[in-house]
Amino acid sequence: MLKNIINMLIILSSLYCYSMDMQNPQLYLGLCAEFWDFDKPIPPAKEYALFRHYVAQSTGPILEPMCGTGRYLIPLVEEGFKIDGFDASKFMFDSLCKKCTEKNITPHVWRQFLELVPETKKYNLIFIPDTSFALFTDLSHVKKCLSKIYALLLPGGKFVFDVQTIHSRWGKIGLWAKKAYKKPDGNMIVENYLPMPIVDSISPVMLRYELMEATGKILKTEEEYYPIRLYRPDEMGNLLRDVGFKTVKQVKAHDITKTPSKRDAVIVYECIK
Secondary structure (H helix, E strand, O other), X not given: OHHHHXXXXXXXXXXXXXXXXXXXXXXXXXXXXXXXXXXXXXXXXXXXXXXHHHHHHOOXXXXXOOOOOOOOHHHHHXXXXXXXXXXXXXXXXXXXXXXXXXXXXXXXXXXOOHHHOOOOOOEEEEEEOOOHHHHOOOHHHHHHHHHHHHHHEEEEEEEEEEEEEOOXXXXXXXOOEEEEEEOOOOOEEEEEEEEOOOEOOEEEEEEEEEEEOOOOOEEEEEEEEEEEEXXXXXXXXXXXXXXXXXXXXXXXXXXXXXOOOOOOOEEEEEEEO
């Protein structure tokens, strides 16, 4: 009985995430976006170096879809690279704009869903770090997003991104864990997360964010289901070739000089149109 209930939650959360992609975003709400900036203020050095390598090589326009609050986009722009970016979450986008204003930088950024981006501008490089592409859980939607990225690229342009594989794990299934940060005003922002069983390559996590006073009084709570799709290496490669990419290369995460092993939790894909 319990297994059936868990499976139903997973199915509903997957549909919920798909609805979020296509209509009204219900992931990365206010407390989540705020927690994100505390928890991930800067990109990991190896990941940043890898994506910077491709940015530095690019000879034309560059786009970062799903750029979030800008933890890759902003430091790259501060280095002098010109990069466009967009995100579907109002709260992540508002944080991005606020940080750009504070840093006195003016990249071309906007709020949008990936599959709805107009094809009026073409790019030499499109990159998506942080395994964010795995948020698209419905395979028909995955194909639609890959097709959109392909259409947005110039001939010979590159798409570089990373995804989690079937060997990736969130933590101990069925056990709550938490992290907390103290805000400048003295309140605490808390993330509670519950990894759930993997079913049909979907790995969901139940998330609860709390804004809490120092006394322990909870001022605000937000809950989110956060399912991600896990991939077999050949599965993603086939999807990329199906939408038209003529060259698909696997790169070890995140080392441009190495190829991934069969049990790596994350794989980088370098794709050429």
